[in-house]
Amino acid sequence: MFLKLKMLNGLGLSHNKLSLFSQNRAVNVTTLPPIQWLALTSCNLAGEVPNWIMNLTTLNRLNLKENNLQGEIPYFLFMLENLTYLDLVDNMLEGQIELDMLSKLKKLTALGLGGGNKLSFHEGNNTSKVTFPAQIQVLHLSSCNIVHFPNFIQHLQELTDLYISDNSIKTIPSLEISNNLLMGEICPSICNLQSLVDLDLSSNNLVGMIPSCLGSFSQSLQLLNVSGNKLTGNIPQIYVKGNVLQLIDFSSNKLYGQLPRALVNCRMLEFLDVRHNHFNDSFPFWLGSLPKLKVLSLRDNEFHGAIMCPLKYTFPHLRIIDLSQNGFSRKLTSEIIMCFKSMIISNKRQLDFKDVIHSDNAEIDIDWHPFSMSNKGVVMDYLGGQYLRHMVAIDLSCNKIYGEIPDIMGSLNGLLVLNLSNNMFTGSIPSSLGKFSNLEVLDLSLNSLSGNIPQQLAGLTFLDFFNVSFNNLSGPIPENGQLSTFDDNSFKGNKGLCGIRLVKKCEDYSKLPLPTTDGDQDTESEAFFELYWMVIVIGYGGGLVAGLALGNAFAVDVYRLLKKIF
Known part of the structure; x- marks a missing residue:
């Protein structure tokens, strides 16, 4: 009957309720x-999926939902x-689906298998390498009697609609979307x-408030990441003991309010951002x-008041604070400071990059770089866990801290x-900072420090970035050692400084x-801030290139590494 429809699309x-397309009347569709x-849809089809469909090789859309089809999904x-x-x-289809079978549908963007x-799914040993149609946008798996969450779902980078309700799923070892x-x-x-x-919902367009249950729903949860969204409101207060x-x-x-005091129940917590x-x-x-807290970042918020530390709160394992x-x-x-x-x-130099690259336990290869470019400049982006093990950083920049830099800081x-830049520090630069035998970045710019640059700082042999610009310093810049290698931007x-790198030479010091x-200094400082702090590039040992944006001494993707390290 369809033979005359030559241009049918x-x-x-x-x-x-048609019997035309029943399994035993396949002859009728050979003329399509x-x-x-x-x-x-809903055509009262029963039995197995009609095998005459295999002849429709030009099909790009096939809808057989709401029928009484039984048996396995045919190859x-x-x-x-x-x-x-x-x-x-x-x-009423049943049986096991091989992901390798689905991988043959390389153009598939919508797949519906749910509803009765x-x-x-047979996924194999390494789902990250399964060639399941990566461009899938809509996946319907509701009411499929699924017991184990299909791990391949987390590798569908274009997925926008997932229906997986009304199943028997009890565990999801890792949900990374x-x-x-x-x-x-x-x-x-x-x-x-x-x-x-693991629950990773980062870098999406999620809105609204964080469900209060996220702090307590799983006694197995180790990683909770909802960064890079548009969430609002307070962080839930519920963090049960024993998590x-x-x-x-x-x-x-866009979260606001106070940090939940219930975070003190997270006794295993090592990273908080x-x-x-x-x-x-x-x-x-x-x-x-x-x-066990090692990394703490409060950067770019409205925290205020004094940075205080009562005696019993000692941050015993803190390595990075921003x-x-x-x-x-x-x-x-x-x-x-204490x-x-x-x-x-100890005085022993920490592992440098060459040590890391050649160490037996390194998780990186010879092409590894610990930093990366972004549209905001060159920022720390740790891609190697071994380096993070030895990262130690304090960033107090862009606050209103005043007074002298405590001499004990050098301990x-x-x-x-x-990084203590863009504050209101006064007094002299403590000579004790020369004890920072491992220091690679020192930024004291945009303060009101006075006096000479201590000769002891010339002994910082690993220093790759140094900035004391826009203070009230005077006298000669130490010429021996590392400080003599930095240009006048540092x-x-x-106005009182002199040195071989400056227009004012020290023979005219008197x-x-x-x-x-x-x-005038405020105007100059503001202009310098705009001009020189857009991108600061610093070179690290072993020829690797590293960098910092203003005040950015904190990792962007540290959490993935910490997961591996811990």
Whole structure:
């Protein structure tokens, strides 16, 4: 009957009760022209999937949902390699689906298998290498009697719609759906996954508030990452005792309020990142009671007041702390500095890059670089866990901290990065900073420091970046050692300084005017800030290139490494 329809592009006979397409009347469809779509929704089809469909090799859309199809999904469906849309929802199909079979549908963007079918997936040993149609955007697996969450789902980078409700899923060892286009709110039903170990929803378009259950729904959860979304509201207060959270990343959202004090129940926590939000709170000294905390970033929020550290809150294992771009004020005291005594090491030089690359336990290869470019400049982006093991950094830049830099700061001889720029420090540069035998980055710019640059700083032989610009420093720049290798950008805005790298040479030192504190420095400082702090490139040992944006002494993707390290 279709023989005369030579130009037929598609055929839709949905929601009818036709016997024309029954299994035993295949002869009737052999006369079909080369159609591109076939819709037989709710056509009372029964038995196995009709085998005459294998002859429709030009099909790109096939809809057989809401019928009474039984048996296994036939192999010939996966030979229709032009299919972009396949819907078998609401049938009675069963059996095991081989991912290798689905991989033959290289153009598939929508797949419906749910709604009463009883299917399982054979994924093989390495799902990250399974060539399941990576361009899948819509996947319907609801009511399929699935017991184990299909791991291949987390590798579908273009997935926008996932239907997996009404199954028997009890465990999801890891749910990583980062860097996708997920929209809407985080559904509280995700908290039904009580055996989840890793939950990574970062870099999507999620909105709304964080479900309160996220802090307590799984006693197995180790990694919780919702960074890079548009979430609002407060962080939930519920973090039950006995949880095993090791990493929490709420960064780059629109969260506000105070940090939940219940975080003290996270006794296994090693990494906490809440940067780039709107938190308005005092310094959370109580986090110092966490016995394993190694990395803390509060960058770019509205934290304020004094950085204090009561005696019993000692941050015993802290290695990286980033408090930059906040409203912290008041003085740094010796007691505060000693809260970071975990940054004190022996005089032995830490592993350098060559040691790391050739170490037996290194997780990196010879092409590894610890930093990367971004549209905001060159930023720290740790791609090798072995280097992170030895990273020690303090960043207090862009705050309102005043007073002198405590001399005891020099005791933290394990530091690789110290950034105190853009504050209101006064007094002289402590000569004790010359004890930083491992230091690679020292930034004291945009303060009100005075006096000479201590001769002891010339002994910092690993120093790759140095900046004391826009202070009130005077006298000669030490010519022996590392300081003589930096250009005048490191010393600008100090009218009393002289040296071989500056326009003012030290033979004219006695004729130099005394440094002033007039309003011109503020104007100069602002212009310098715009011009020279866009990108700062620094060279590290072994010829590797590294960099820092202003005040950015903190890792961007540290959490993935910490997962490996821990």
